[in-house]
Amino acid sequence: MLSFPNAKINLGLNIIEKRKDGFHNLESCFYPVPWHDVLEIVPSQKLSFQITGLEIPGDPMENLCLKAYRLLAEDFDLEPVSIHLHKIIPMGAGLGGGSSDAAATLKLLNQLFTLDLDEETLAGYASEIGSDCAFFIKNAATLAHGKGDQFLKITINLAEKYLVLVYPNIHVNTAVAYSGIIPQKPSHGIAKIIENEPLSSWKDQLTNDFEHGIFKQHPSLTHIKATLYQLGAAYASMSGSGSALFGLFEQMPQLPEEFDNYLVWKGQLS
Ligand SMILES: C[C@@](CO)(OP(=O)(O)O)[C@H](O)COP(=O)(O)OP(=O)(O)OC[C@H]1O[C@@H](n2ccc(N)nc2=O)[C@H](O)[C@@H]1O
Numbered sequence: 001m002l003s004f005p006n007a008k009i010n011l012g013l014n015i016i017e018k019r020k021d022g023f024h025n026l027e028s029c030f031y032p033v034p035w036h037d038v039l040e041i042v043p044s045q046k047l048s049f050q051i052t053g054l055e056i057p058g059d060p061m062e063n064l065c066l067k068a069y070r071l072l073a074e075d076f077d078l079e080p081v082s083i084h085l086h087k088i089i090p091m092g093a094g095l096g097g098g099s100s101d102a103a104a105t106l107k108l109l110n111q112l113f114t115l116d117l118d119e120e121t122l123a124g125y126a127s128e129i130g131s132d133c134a135f136f137i138k139n140a141a142t143l144a145h146g147k148g149d150q151f152l153k154i155t156i157n158l159a160e161k162y163l164v165l166v167y168p169n170i171h172v173n174t175a176v177a178y179s180g181i182i183p184q185k186p187s188h189g190i191a192k193i194i195e196n197e198p199l200s201s202w203k204d205q206l207t208n209d210f211e212h213g214i215f216k217q218h219p220s221l222t223h224i225k226a227t228l229y230q231l232g233a234a235y236a237s238m239s240g241s242g243s244a245l246f247g248l249f250e251q252m253p254q255l256p257e258e259f260d261n262y263l264v265w266k267g268q269l270s
């Protein structure tokens, strides 16, 4: 069975407060975007895992796909499988690629073994894997709150806008990024802005609280964001805890040569 786990971007990201469990409550619009990994799971004699494509740092046996398999295997009598992940979405990018792979693994195993788990149950397993993993179960634009694993309905349609995503080869560790944040209560009302204000005004109203600290450490990111605006972006931002930056455009721009040094995804949203 085959799946194409996709990335997400954050439209506005505000850290509201530090929780007693050490995590942070946040508010952000999570939006799925069509930059994909490829994931194949087939029944096998023994559990095996193969990675191709981008190199994933860390122990392959700790990969989130295997974590998802083991989590379900605690509760269900799963036959062994062979998992092949072809990694395309850059890591440490704020694009949620690892969480998306894990969520896709849960969904594929659910189908393969006809476990009949509904979305809510799958999201429960996903939340045990990572804070933003549950989002990828439904994989539709949503206003995320709590740890990033609670969702509220949001009406937003970026279909036909053009997206340019730039990964500037800087790996950001999410936990380290959070440790540099001073939370700012209260909520910034992201949903109201996104639902009621035109895209062109988001740049004056939406903020990503991670940008300040991460841009300070990596000044090239400030330059890339400014370049996206110079190219005509209606709205540009860092995604999640970085370091990927994105621009939303009414028309696809001609990208400058300097972007050849980075991993870039560009295309029209549908
Ligand atoms: C920042 C965000 C925004 O969408 O995305 P990314 O930049 O990773 O894509 C997410 O909150 C990332 O979620 P995720 O990547 O699943 O994080 P987790 O694995 O759960 O946690 C990694 C570490 O980040 C910190 N963490 C994470 C989520 C949260 N709400 N508060 C936190 O303080 C904790 O220190 C935790 O140990």
Ligand SMILES: Nc1ncnc2c1ncn2[C@@H]1O[C@H](COP(=O)(O)OP(=O)(O)O)[C@@H](O)[C@H]1O
Pocket: 056, 057, 058, 062, 063, 064, 065, 085, 090, 091, 092, 093, 094, 095, 096, 097, 098, 099, 101, 102, 172, 174, 240, 242
């Ligand atoms: N399937 C996976 N894909 C990507 N990263 C993974 C995966 N499994 C585990 N990881 C680990 O998670 C880290 C964060 O990756 P990822 O979730 O893609 O980034 P981000 O948190 O920036 O969205 C990686 O550096 C890697 O060590």
